[in-house]
Amino acid sequence: MKITEALFAEHLVFHNMFDHIETMAPALKTVAEVKSLAALMEALLKYHSDTEDELFIGPLEHCFEQIGQRDAFLEEHEEIDSSLKEVQEARQLEKARQLLLSAVSYSRKHFDKEERIVFPMAERVLKGKTLTALGQTWMEQRARVVV
Ligand SMILES: [Fe+2]
Ligand SMILES: [Fe+2]
Secondary structure, three states: HHHHEEEEHHHHHHHHHHHHHHHHHHOOOOOHHHHHHHHHHHHHHHHHHHHHHHHHHHHHHHHHHHHOOHHHHHHHHHHHHHHHHHHHHHHOOOHHHHHHHHHHHHHHHHHHHHHHHHHHHHHHHHHHHHHHHHHHHHHHHHOOOOO
């Protein structure tokens, strides 16, 4: 499997999770519930973003630089992570809910950008063999991850 296909498949799971969080959020009644959803999202996203940082940024660095997106790509991962950590600091239900929903909406935009720009760029620039080798690394890393 190519790395782009693997990451795209992970995106589909996240899109479902984002839908689920957006549907559930208005009905949450305690800060603790909001925080536990944010913690789940943070933990699952971490593996995904770390993989992208490790496997993509290296081989595609020159392309990201050409389109002026190298720092943006890394910063967006950090931004998502820190906005989810902020949820853990919230004391009021409404504030926590609003932070969680804005992290979800920011993540959606980031994912959309990867699907429209980053993944197709990887498919254009990298050789099929490289994409498959990166996909194999992804598979081995996932096999070791215990969530
Ligand atoms: Fe990403
Ligand atoms: Fe992604």
